[in-house]
Amino acid sequence: ELRNFDQDILTDQRVSALVPQNAMVPLSDWSQSPTLALPLKEGMYVFEGRARDATGLEAKKYVVAWSHPAYQETVVTSYDRIRHLETYMRQSRQAILQVRAFNRGSVSVVPVCAAVFALPSMYDYDFMAMIEWNAASPEPMPNLSQPIYGAPIVSRETRNEVVTFLFDIMGVLMDIIF
Numbered sequence: 001e002l003r004n005f006d007q008d009i010l011t012d013q014r015v016s017a018l019v020p021q022n023a024m025v026p027l028s029d030w031s032q033s034p035t036l037a038l039p040l041k042e043g044m045y046v047f048e049g050r051a052r053d054a055t056g057l058e059a060k061k062y063v064v065a066w067s068h069p070a071y072q073e074t075v076v077t078s079y080d081r082i083r084h085l086e087t088y089m090r091q092s093r094q095a096i097l098q099v100r101a102f103n104r105g106s107v108s109v110v111p112v113c114a115a116v117f118a119l120p121s122m123y124d125y126d127f128m129a130m131i132e133w134n135a136a137s138p139e140p141m142p143n144l145s146q147p148i149y150g151a152p153i154v155s156r157e158t159r160n161e162v163v164t165f166l167f168d169i170m171g172v173l174m175d176i177i178f
Helices: 011-017 078-102 105-117 128-132 156-177
Strands: 043-052 058-067
Touching: 011 043, 011 058, 078 105, 078 156, 105 156, 128 156
Parallel strands: none
Antiparallel strands: 043 058
16 A cells, blocks of 8 residues: 555556456557557456667556446336336335324335326326227227337326326325425
């Protein structure tokens, strides 16, 4: 451990000792570019940089670097968003049941506020497509033919659950206030 930001003159020797014998692989030839862009598998690497002056003298410097994926894409489909809404309502109903079991306004503020704060935006869902669809129409059910991305079409059952859940939240808020 270094004190007072002293320079450690043995750092290069310790880092180069981490590399097994004959494990160094040249990644590029001599270049004026200070950057190196290439695909590396995820893991820890020791890089050796060499600089040569006009007289032919070489200096080496070792650096330890960690390689990780630059970009990981998380794809959220309409189906995933509907499942998230249903899971949220199921978990929040448990909080509402606990609030009603306590029967105390001061204790119930925290779980109700958490439930309201985590409420997904209802503007992100399509509640009207299934209401406007008629079973006698030749078109298939909108929620069975919805696109993978975009506003998810909520089924009539899930819509009824959402409306009941919102009424339950309003009822709990009324119980807390009065």
